Amino acid sequence: MVKDRRSPRPRLTDVAERAGVSMKTVSNVVGGYAPVSDRTREKVLAAIAETGYRPNLSARNLARGRSGTILLAVPRLELPYFASLAGHIVTAAATRGWTVLLHQTDGTAEGERAVLEEEPSQRLDGMIVSTQHLRAVEVHRTDAVPLVLLGDLEPHGAIAHVGIDNWAAGRAAAVHLAGVGCRRVAMIGAGIGTTRRDRTAGVAAGLREAGLPVLPELLRPIAANTGEEGERVVTEMLAELRAAGAPPPDGVFAVTDWVAMGALRALHRSGLAVPADVAVIGFDDIPYATSSLPTLSTIAADRACIADHAVALLEEQQGSAMDSPARTAQRFAPFALVPRESTARP
Amino acid sequence: MVKDRRSPRPRLTDVAERAGVSMKTVSNVVGGYAPVSDRTREKVLAAIAETGYRPNLSARNLARGRSGTILLAVPRLELPYFASLAGHIVTAAATRGWTVLLHQTDGTAEGERAVLEEEPSQRLDGMIVSTQHLRAVEVHRTDAVPLVLLGDLEPHGAIAHVGIDNWAAGRAAAVHLAGVGCRRVAMIGAGIGTTRRDRTAGVAAGLREAGLPVLPELLRPIAANTGEEGERVVTEMLAELRAAGAPPPDGVFAVTDWVAMGALRALHRSGLAVPADVAVIGFDDIPYATSSLPTLSTIAADRACIADHAVALLEEQQGSAMDSPARTAQRFAPFALVPRESTARP
DNA sequence: CTGAAAGCGCTTACAG
DNA sequence: CTGAAAGCGCTTACAG
Known part of the structure; x- marks a missing residue:
């Protein structure tokens, strides 16, 4: 379709003229504002197709006050x-x-x-x-x-x-970890302990439901939900546990996939194998969750x-x-x- | 600041009236369309502040024909x-x-x-x-x-x-790989071999410049620049090399960080250590490049x-x-x- | 540097 | 179901 660049864009008036109806009628067809007879509608649609009309949203919004x-x-x-x-x-x-x-x-x-x-x-x-x-x-x-x-x-x-029911999602993650045999589950993420019905609260509830303890030394709030922070905090946690003569966790819930990726790095560097020694689950289902080492179990919101x-x-x-x-x-x-x-x- | 919700939004006219000038002058101040005397400008700016005026972009665009x-x-x-x-x-x-x-x-x-x-x-x-x-x-x-x-x-x-000079960036990556001792560099990515001045062409040029060969068996086009594809193709390449009795690459250039993450997975699963056995460099500097195992060297565009x-x-x-x-x-x-x-x- | 007025392309009571 | 007309809030020649 060859277009003349200099010809101005067709307006509602042009379509109306071509279809032999009023602007109002064309407006009704285009915007679906009021019922139009089939016969008229067809004429208008034909005229729109012939002229290549497309509405000017600035004008429409101005007129409609939005x-x-x-x-x-x-x-x-x-x-x-x-x-x-x-x-x-x-x-x-x-x-x-x-x-x-x-x-x-x-x-x-x-x-x-x-x-x-x-x-x-x-x-x-x-x-x-x-x-x-x-x-x-x-x-x-x-x-x-x-x-x-x-x-x-x-x-x-x-x-x-x-949003999603973060509490239920956290609970599902905990039940999943318990289901693969975890007994000492750590939680890593910003906001831990701040709200009552958030994802970490759900994890805690899920653990209790599965008969597992919620261990304070495994609850780790972080400053930002980034991979770097996840790595830093998990590294710190493992060192503290070791110093205290306590065993490492055998499961990790991270509030975010990115944080989980950092956790993966920290665990690897501490000589812990995922998932053999520690199971890890994230949250978000980012595209990279399928490319990490190992690939990341996660919660995917719709x-x-x-x-x-x-x-x-x-x-x-x-x-x-x-x-x-x-x-x-x-x-x-x-x-x-x-x-x-x-x-x-x- | 308390606002009366029922009062209509202030218009250019309201500002003009309050400042005691014409709409045109206010328009000139707001849009910077024409010079206005300092004294007048101040009056107008004061009126704008008092009324809380913000321009209606629909009206502006309609009037300006954009x-x-x-x-x-x-x-x-x-x-x-x-x-x-x-x-x-x-x-x-x-x-x-x-x-x-x-x-x-x-x-x-x-x-x-x-x-x-x-x-x-x-x-x-x-x-x-x-x-x-x-x-x-x-x-x-x-x-x-x-x-x-x-x-x-x-x-x-x-x-x-x-865009960036992809050719130069590719060349820089190749020079970097050569600089850390790579002699057999593989290239992984969609579009390989399709254009003359793209990143992979730059890599090839950089390798030649460093006196290194561009080995056809190490050039691997992929269907899509995703982690999954990167993993699949590198796995395939390593298997083919092994079958042919050829050594694996000691360097990998991936057209994208995501592809590089897949390559990392494939190398790990083949028992090759990164960077000890194989150095890997990606492209894009995505946030996750600092959370992969190991963290990813890359090219960052401005x-x-x-x-x-x-x-x-x-x-x-x-x-x-x-x-x-x-x-x-x-x-x-x-x-x-x-x-x-x-x-x-x- | 400033004013009065037309016009941008729509929608929407209002009247039929 | 359809028309004629006012109005949305700006910008821009045009005139001063």
Whole structure:
């Protein structure tokens, strides 16, 4: 199809003229705003095809009084879990005519606070914010912009929130470790002990359920969920246990696959074999979980489902009163435990 | 600051009224379109601060005849290299008032072709497309939408392109491997042997320069740049060499860190120690390169620089004729070789 | 350096 | 189910 570069883009008027109907009717067909007779619809669709018309979203948004963009804040896009989530959110948002403005909080409490409290540089139809540090009770709504929180939050009912049931996922991981024979399970990760219903709390519950102890010396909070930190803390833990004459753990739960990769390094350097001596399970199912040595057992959240829920909740909040149920809804997405080499025992 | 939720958002008119000037003047201050006297500017800025005014981008874009959005196509957002690049591009685009529409090609030739040839669903001020399969000569411009290609392209001068000098980077990797004593270097990766100035061609040149042979049996193209493929192909190569009574390589160049991680697995399973028996170097410097066993030496591209160049080229192409130099400019960003454990020898 | 006014391309009461 | 017209909030010649 050859196009004349100098001819201006076709507008709604051009389509209307060609189809012999009013702009309003074309608008109704394109936007699905009101029912149109089949005959008219066909004429309009033909005219759209002939002219190659595509709507001008700026004009549409201006007329409808919305910005057409939502903001998505994640710790770092470089982390595959969040990148993947972002991809799904972009897709879900596009379905509703939204463009996603990406924002990175750098995974710090200040970064999270900033995006929630500072004035955005442009108008937004809504915000999806993935928090790691900020507790939901600390989030104060500064205005009426629709907001959905993602992540590991305590259910408190004041702000819309979507995530997986981290507690249940942690519990499943613990049951899996117990099932492959672990008796001394260590937990490594940021946020350990801070919330009541998070993944590490679930692990503890799962261990108790399996009749295993939750040993304080094996609970290791870390400063950041990175591989380096995971390696450092596990190395430290092994040294302390050795010094105390205590045996090493025979199972490790890491809050994140990246942390688990660091744990793998630390265990290897201490001469412990995975999974023979120590079984290791991570969380997130990043692409690299299948390329580590050994491959990593992990918990995989249904990220597409999380994305759909989040964007849907934003849509339900559009124009709704501050006390609408969509403002405070809590939605859960499913997860799956993916067993791989790091917990494979005969 | 308490805000009345029911009061409508302040507009340019409101600011103008408050400052006692015309809309045009406020517009000039906000957009920097024309010089304004210091005294007037101050009055306007004060009024903006008092009203909490923020521009409506839909209205601005409509008036200026642009869409305010550019499209960025990457193979998969889950790959940290591209996620990081996307983050930088979002930042660079925001500086120029652009919102980035994210698109994933899935890393396939069809996906790349589709985004370049199909009609976008909305109007775009430009496109940045990261290609892996499509050769630049195959890219046919279907319309006047500004376009910048990213990736490993042959310089041909017909379409704007930004990337690092992959050939030089490959050469640097080869020189590094030679420097740590490698004599039999294998190359693993998709696209091997397809282009003349790409990273693997650079590796070959670097090896020759160091007086080392480029051994055909050590050149291994793979179907996709993934860890699984890297592991499969290296395993296969080692088996073939063994069967032929040939020694294994003592150095491996992988086109991607992820492929290198797969190579690490294959080497380990074949009983070869890294770096003692085989030195391994990857490409991209993904965050996990510091968490693999051993940590991965790699080539790090200056992604912020790539992003800046790409967005700047798009801006230069705005409204310019099809024969403007920005339509065909080639720009290079710097890179660095990052030595880690996988090539560390005493 | 500043003003008054037209226009960007849509949507949406309102009237039929 | 369809039309004619106002309006969304900006920018930009044009005139001063």
